[in-house]
Amino acid sequence: MIRKPYNLICLLLSFLYELLLANLQVARIVLTPGLPISPGIVAYDTKLESDLAITSLANMITLTPGTLTMEVSDDKHRLFIHTLNLDDPDAVVASIRNAFEKYLLELER
Numbered sequence: 001m002i003r004k005p006y007n008l009i010c011l012l013l014s015f016l017y018e019l020l021l022a023n024l025q026v027a028r029i030v031l032t033p034g035l036p037i038s039p040g041i042v043a044y045d046t047k048l049e050s051d052l053a054i055t056s057l058a059n060m061i062t063l064t065p066g067t068l069t070m071e072v073s074d075d076k077h078r079l080f081i082h083t084l085n086l087d088d089p090d091a092v093v094a095s096i097r098n099a100f101e102k103y104l105l106e107l108e109r
Helices: 003-031 051-063 089-108
Strands: 040-045 067-072 078-083
Antiparallel strands (some): 040 078, 067 078
16 A cells, blocks of 8 residues: 555656756757757557556656657557657667656556
8 A cells, every 4th residue: 555655756756857857958958059969759668558647658758848749559558759869769768667657557556
């Protein structure tokens, strides 16, 4: 019973951290006009099952500056995400999985 509140608090703290970090990264891009960016789209395969968890993940991604959930596949297991900097697609996927999805998976159980 204590695991759910703990996981929710971890999710919220992780989201706030990612939000702060993304704001700083986007501010740096805006304030440094010559800074090269490489926008792109990544397909993110999720293990989440419930509509609430998938919607929460999509919203957290969209609320984080520099990323936008564009679409969720019909089978609800793949999200298409636009990102301002797609130098390393695996790093984007790992960041989402470690910052948001792992806590949502625990809450979903």
